[in-house]
Amino acid sequence: MTLKTPLGRVLGLGAAGGVQHWWLQRVGAVALAPLGAWFAIALLSLPDLRYATVHAWLAEPVHAVLMLLLAPVAMHHSWIGVTIVLEDYVHGMPAKRTALLVAQLLHLLLGVAAVFAILKVSLGSAA
Amino acid sequence: MPTGASRRRQATEDAEQMATRSRPLSPHLQIYRPTHTMVLSVLHRATGLVLALGLLLFAAWLLALAAGPLAYTQLTRLLASPPGRLLLVGFLFAYCYHFTSGIRHLVFDTGRGLERRAARHSAWLVVVVSLALAALSLWAMLRVGGSP
Numbered sequence: 297m298t299l300k301t302p303l304g305r306v307l308g309l310g311a312a313g314g315v316q317h318w319w320l321q322r323v324g325a326v327a328l329a330p331l332g333a334w335f336a337i338a339l340l341s342l343p344d345l346r347y348a349t350v351h352a353w354l355a356e357p358v359h360a361v362l363m364l365l366l367a368p369v370a371m372h373h374s375w376i377g378v379t380i381v382l383e384d385y386v387h388g389m390p391a392k393r394t395a396l397l398v399a400q401l402l403h404l405l406l407g408v409a410a411v412f413a414i415l416k417v418s419l420g421s422a423a
Numbered sequence: 424m425p426t427g428a429s430r431r432r433q434a435t436e437d438a439e440q441m442a443t444r445s446r447p448l449s450p451h452l453q454i455y456r457p458t459h460t461m462v463l464s465v466l467h468r469a470t471g472l473v474l475a476l477g478l479l480l481f482a483a484w485l486l487a488l489a490a491g492p493l494a495y496t497q498l499t500r501l502l503a504s505p506p507g508r509l510l511l512v513g514f515l516f517a518y519c520y521h522f523t524s525g526i527r528h529l530v531f532d533t534g535r536g537l538e539r540r541a542a543r544h545s546a547w548l549v550v551v552v553s554l555a556l557a558a559l560s561l562w563a564m565l566r567v568g569g570s571p
Binding site for chain 2: 322325326329332333336339340341342343344345347348350351354363367370371374377378381403406407409410412413414416417420
């Protein structure tokens with residue numbers, strides 16, 4: 297049984313999404329810790345950051361696969377984090393809803409862009 | 424006996440009065456004396472937001488890499504400028520802090536380390552470890568990015 301009004305349920309008001317957000321944020325964090333550490337160490341141990349060096353590095357299948365994991369997980373973690381902050385500090389329904397929508401679409405855009413770029417670099421140089 | 428209409432009018436007036444009357448508020452954040460555990464917690468959120476902006480650069484960097492040498496060189500030249508370097512160092516510190524502090528929060532989530540003493544100790548540990556990580560990666564970044 298729920299004490300929420302039908303309108304409140306449709307608008308996603310109240311604490312209903314809280315547990316799910318909390319859990320997804322942790323799953324993302326646990327995955328991000330090793331992936332993020334690997335990315336930072338791998339990037340910073342390259343001989344330099346010139347185009348040819350970085351391009352060849354990303355073209356390696358193992359690197360591309362790990363980057364394909366890292367980019368969406370990072371976007372997802374960031375999206376939930378930004379959502380929680382917006383829910384806390386943006387007041388007034390039209391403003392809050394707009395901010396949440398913009399944050400979601402921007403993260404989706406950045407995620408797709410990152411995945412596309414990784415695929416283009418790795419698949420483009422396989423031929 | 425008041426009629427339905429007058430009772431409704433009375434209720435509206437009461438509601439307006441309640442909205443405008445100055446009432447005692449619960450204490451706000453700025454009332455409390457900041458403690459280092461509290462500052463650290465706020466910093467975790469703040470660095471998280473900074474890193475969300477950092478993802479813009481992350482995606483731009485990957486897109487430039489996919490677009491070709493010209494776009495990539497333009498981006499790295501921009502990042503090698505003094506404001507660009509400042510931005511990168513800022514992201515680097517935010518990353519090291521959020522990473523270390525995030526692990527502390529994951530330990531908290533298992534129900535461990537929440538006692539006051541333990542939480543204060545781990546707070547200092549986070550400061551020391553994240554600064555050490557930042558120093559180490561700053562050194563690595565200067566080494567690898569010295570010749571852009």
